[in-house]
Amino acid sequence: MANENLYLGCHVSMSGPDYYLGSVKEALSYEANTFMFYTGAPQNTIRLPLERLKIAEGRALIKENGLDESKIVVHAPYIINIANQLNVDNYEMGKRHLLNEIQRTYAFGPKILVLHPGSHVSTGVENGIDSIVKALNEVLDQDGTDVKIALETMAGKGSEMGTSFEQFKEIISKLNKPERVGICLDTCHINDNDFDVSDMDSILDEFDKVLGLDKLLVVHVNDTKNPRGAHKDRHENIGYGYLGFETLNKVVHHPRLQGIPMILETPYYEGNPPYKKEIEMFRKQSFKDWR
Ligand code: FE
Ligand code: FE
Numbered sequence: 001m002a003n004e005n006l007y008l009g010c011h012v013s014m015s016g017p018d019y020y021l022g023s024v025k026e027a028l029s030y031e032a033n034t035f036m037f038y039t040g041a042p043q044n045t046i047r048l049p050l051e052r053l054k055i056a057e058g059r060a061l062i063k064e065n066g067l068d069e070s071k072i073v074v075h076a077p078y079i080i081n082i083a084n085q086l087n088v089d090n091y092e093m094g095k096r097h098l099l100n101e102i103q104r105t106y107a108f109g110p111k112i113l114v115l116h117p118g119s120h121v122s123t124g125v126e127n128g129i130d131s132i133v134k135a136l137n138e139v140l141d142q143d144g145t146d147v148k149i150a151l152e153t154m155a156g157k158g159s160e161m162g163t164s165f166e167q168f169k170e171i172i173s174k175l176n177k178p179e180r181v182g183i184c185l186d187t188c189h190i191n192d193n194d195f196d197v198s199d200m201d202s203i204l205d206e207f208d209k210v211l212g213l214d215k216l217l218v219v220h221v222n223d224t225k226n227p228r229g230a231h232k233d234r235h236e237n238i239g240y241g242y243l244g245f246e247t248l249n250k251v252v253h254h255p256r257l258q259g260i261p262m263i264l265e266t267p268y269y270e271g272n273p274p275y276k277k278e279i280e281m282f283r284k285q286s287f288k289d290w291r
């Protein structure tokens, strides 16, 4: 059954010479109708000036192909950690780069920025919550945009924050602008954090009860190399991991998740991107062994 409200895409790169124009072309080559990108390298905060990134050309191609810019997603660099204040310089740097990243997202046109909530390190969950709240309040007071931050559900490695809906609720309830923050649900991460992804109805019931389903801004659709509860965070190609195709296909086509951008972050296989095949499998709702 064709689903008119399915926004399905993947992570795409952004590199020279075409930068954003190249990102849009890459997404279109996979027959994606949305995508996610980093405005520079994921691991660092070195960022090229916006004038060099062919943003207008990319946006023109988005429009030409009828994509909905509001479903396109930006991911903030991993190294931002606003969940502890052990090192004041790191905390200040995190806020500064987050502010910059929100403003860059706005300049590209999308309205959603995915952010890892960070690690409290040795300071405890309550301190983690307070640090995140303080940073988000400061940043969202200054940025002057309407971009929303989607805090990502994490696998629960070490002292990672973002491991329960209640924790997100506590964060959001303490914000001055709660309407600016929502959640990115990552199927690999929640599996590794001991959620049963094969029972998405119960997960969404709990999400709705604790946070309200309107807080769900993005879904990251990944299979996982590890069993439920492993707290690892290693993504696998769709249908080749512990979740399997049928479970993930139900997520993608779940009636309560339609309209929410679904983004694949599965690994390259033998040097090649898997996304065209994976998107096609979900559109056809049937698994094809391609590896
Ligand atoms: Fe992420
Ligand atoms: Fe993710």
Ligand code: ZN
Residues within 6 Å of the ligand: 186, 188, 189, 233, 234, 235
């Ligand atoms: Zn991950």
